[in-house]
Amino acid sequence: MKCEIIKDLLPLYMDKLTSQESNREIEVHLQRCRSCREYYQEMKGELPDILPRAQVDETALIRKVSRKGKRMKRLAILVILVLCVLLAGSVVVFRPSKVDSSEVELLYGRVGNTVYAQMNESKNRTIQFTGSVDSIKDDKGNSIGQEMYLKTLTSVYSPQKGGESRWEDTITEDNQIVRWIFEFEDKIVTIENGELISEEEK
Ligand SMILES: [Zn+2]
Incomplete structure (x- = not known):
């Protein structure tokens, strides 16, 4: 069956008004034709197959990036702390003081x-x-x-x-x-x- 005919039949198919024979034709076509399958999914209010996967990847990526950012922040804080300790130590050791x-x-x-x-x-x-x-x-x-x-x-x-x-x-x-x-x-x-x-x- 041609895609145009399938697309015309899909609203009826959704409302279960098509014959069993048409149903079989439509289902076989939907399995083979990505364009009609996506059209049908959109009709049902579903997002096409590819989109959710892309979204998952994107959030994973964002999570990865923010985790890396946190690590950098922690590293920066650590470096600052070490510098403070070194500075305080050198002040104690090298600060000139008078002798009694x-x-x-x-x-x-x-x-x-x-x-x-x-x-x-x-x-x-x-x-x-x-x-x-x-x-x-x-x-x-x-x-x-x-x-x-x-x-x-x-x-x-x-x-x-x-x-x-x-x-x-x-x-x-x-x-x-x-x-x-x-x-x-x-x-x-x-x-x-x-x-x-x-x-x-x-
Ligand atoms: Zn088709």
């Missing part, structure tokens, strides 16, 4: 014309210093010595305990005064020619 005078051992003295000062650290830190050097002058403006101002700072964690810093100088005719001023968190200690001159609370 009780936290270190300060040694000083004079041997012959050599004067010295030594600072021993008892913690796992490396003591660092900021400061300046000035010359000490007499009334006529001649240099008669040197003053070194040292502000104590710890900035680096050290796996080894008890690091030390040492200063030495020689007393001469042109260098009669050797003064080291150490600034701690709690006080300022002045050592001159290997002797303790003053200890000022801050």
